[in-house]
Amino acid sequence: MLNSKKPISYDDLVVQARTQNQALGELYDRFHDQIYRFCRYRLYTTEAAEDVTSEIFLNVARKIPTFRGETEQEFRRWLYAVAANQANAYIRKTKRRHELFTAAVRAVESPPNINLHNQPAVDWDTLHQALKQLKPRHQNIIILRFVEDFSHEQIAAILSLKPVTVRVGLNRALKKLRKILQTSFDGDR
Numbered sequence: 001m002l003n004s005k006k007p008i009s010y011d012d013l014v015v016q017a018r019t020q021n022q023a024l025g026e027l028y029d030r031f032h033d034q035i036y037r038f039c040r041y042r043l044y045t046t047e048a049a050e051d052v053t054s055e056i057f058l059n060v061a062r063k064i065p066t067f068r069g070e071t072e073q074e075f076r077r078w079l080y081a082v083a084a085n086q087a088n089a090y091i092r093k094t095k096r097r098h099e100l101f102t103a104a105v106r107a108v109e110s111p112p113n114i115n116l117h118n119q120p121a122v123d124w125d126t127l128h129q130a131l132k133q134l135k136p137r138h139q140n141i142i143i144l145r146f147v148e149d150f151s152h153e154q155i156a157a158i159l160s161l162k163p164v165t166v167r168v169g170l171n172r173a174l175k176k177l178r179k180i181l182q183t184s185f186d187g188d189r
Helices: 010-016 020-044 046-066 073-093 097-106 124-131 135-149 154-158 163-189
Strands: none
Touching: 010 020, 010 073, 020 046, 020 073, 020 097, 020 135, 046 073, 073 135, 073 154, 124 163, 135 154, 154 163
């Protein structure tokens, strides 16, 4: 058979991406939408998510030659760690966190399509207001767990934490979120 190439695995692409732009481009194509979605949930506005996603992939392109991982899973963990750090840096740098959340609540272009395990409809304005009251680490944990559907172990690797720290942090974040939302609903009555 002519031109019968064996498809390249994502693990092979990770190794090749250190020296080959085409392999890095294929990894970009594979992960761009996921990283953009993560940024969209962390930053709440399309413009900020687009800017930060671009910055993330520029950083990855600069640092990929020194990346030591050899598997798709290692690359994914590293990529989400870069994304989490970049999103946090963006929030700190802009010093407009409150403005970002307020603008997002006002201009919710389309509510995100999250499967919350068949729960009733979510009031996104209220949820975003409640989420912004959490620490950035807790916001990351909640989004990685419930939007990106990562396991505790994967989140731990992304955020450079121990899995038990993720479990405890998630539990605390959910309790605080529940309390915030309960207060919000009680105040509306």
